[in-house]
Amino acid sequence: MTLAPEQLWRNREFNLLWISQSCSDVGNAISALAVPLLVLALTAAPVQAGLVGTLGLITTVLCRLPAGVLADRVDRRRIMLICDAVRLVAYLGLGVAVLRGQATLTLIVGVVLIGAAANAFFGTAEHSSLRTIVRPGQLPDAVARNEARSYATSLAGPPLGGLLFGMGRALPFLGDAVTFLASFAGVWLIRRPLQEPRDTERGGHAAALAEGFRFVFGNPFLRAVLLVAAPLNLAIHGIIFTIIVTLQRDEVPPALIGGVETVVAVGGLLGALAAPALLRRWPLPALIRGICWTAALLMSASAVLIHSVAAAIPMAITVFLGPATNAALFGHQAAITPDRLQGRVISVIIVVATSIAATAPLLAGVLITMWGPPVSVLVFATTMAGAAITATTSRGIRTLHPTDSR
Incomplete structure (x- = not known):
């Protein structure tokens, strides 16, 4: 297998993949704001707007494990091209329907579900491809760049979606279609195979998925990481939700409440930019221990500041350390996992590490009410x-x- 160029910034395939996913991320961030705004405009029902978003998140989780199996058995480049084409058609159709005044709640739900499923398959195939186009020693830096992309698009996408929606309700969805067209073009230009040569695997999808679970839980490092990552995600989401609910009950202006997640996202973006320097200074075990103990202390500080927007600052510092840890973790995971298992291992890690965080709002609500x-x-x-x-x-x-690291 031909190794990636010495300098990551000169790695043509990685940069095309990075730009493609950046376009996809912008489209997802635009629709994340525009879809509930459209539902509210059509139905004036906040519950229905929230339900549509929840259905999208559930679909992403449900599709993640099958996506891992598919990414290990089918050409990953083809998976991403199909996902971009599907999302392009779906959001273009929604944009045209809105433009004609024919959008319905059923159509919106359908598009959201299709988009969520495509996001799961595209993202899993993209993550699984890193090992084939990036040198082992460059994997942490590559993941750090992906982290920076994720935080940057999460900051830029919602304001852009709001701006487009204000100019015309159809514009965010037509804009989504353009981002997925750009992503399709980027993936199409990739020349190198995004997976190593494979032997035909025997057995069904259930057996293939079980192999992924065995690899993750049979590896002492990956098993320990899950025991750390799951409570970390739960705590971060739970505290941010607690801060937002508390400020709302204290009648803090909505603009300031919205700034909570912005402050946290900025912390993550700065952390992603600083990740390469942090990775050079500290090994992965020290990073994991450092973020855990630092997070526990900073989260305790948020309890003192809970009735102020300043409570977001300790959380932003906590999130600042996250990208370096994720970069080292997923870089190491990609290096130790055989290419034929990349998709399944990544999907298992993501599902186990993040699913428990879905209970954070409910748990926080119960704790706030009781104590x-x-x-x-x-x-x-x-x-x-x-x-x-x-x-x-x-x-x-x-x-x-x-x-x-060669």
């Missing part, structure tokens, strides 16, 4: 302290050895 916002924050901080103890004592993390 108040400060206790809610401290409960999540305690959960994070438990994860920090796991990161410190886990043999899988303590005995981790660097992979070959």
Whole structure:
């Protein structure tokens, strides 16, 4: 297999893949704001707007594991091209329907479900492709660049979606279609295969998926990481939700409340930009332990500041450390996982590490109602302290050895 160029910024295939996914991310961020605005404009029902978003998230989770199997059995470039084509047609059709005044709630739900499924398959295939186009030693930097892209598009997409929706309700969805067309073009220009040569695998999809689970839970490092990542995601989402609910109950202006997630996202973006420097200074085990203990302390500080927008600052600092840790983690995962298992292993890690976070709003709501916002924050901080103890004592993390960086 031909190795990637020495400098990541000169790696043609990686840059095409990065630009393609950037376009996809912008489209997703635009629709994330425009879809609920459109539902509200048509129905004036916040519950229905929230339901549409929830159905999209559930669809993404449900499709993630099958996407991992498909990414390991089918040409990954073809998967991404099909996903872009499907999303292009779906959002173009929605934009045209809105333009003609023919958009219905049923149509919107259908487009959201199609888009969510395509996002899961595209993203899994894209993550799985890194190992074939990037040198092992460059994998953490490549993941860090992807983290920066994700935070940047999450900051830029919603304002752009709001601007386009204000100019015309159809414009955000027509804009989505343009971003997916650009993504399709980028993937089409990739020349190098995005997977290593494969032997035909026997057995059904269930057996293939089980192999992915066995690899993840059979590896001491990956198993320990899941025991850390799941409570970390739960705590971050739970505390951010607690802050937003508390500020709303305190009648803080909505513009300031909206700034909470902006501050956190800026922290993540800055962390992604600083990730390469942090990776050069600290090895992965130290990063994992560092973010866990730092997060537990900073989250506790948010309990003191909970009735102020300043409560978002400790969370932004916590999130600042996340991209470097994710870059090192997924870089190491990509290096130690055989290419034929990349899709399944990535999908298993993402589903297990993030699914528990879906309960964060409900759990936070119960804690706020029963004991108040400060206790809610401290409960999540305690959960994070438990994860920090796991990161410190886990043999899988303590005995981790660097992979070959050639």
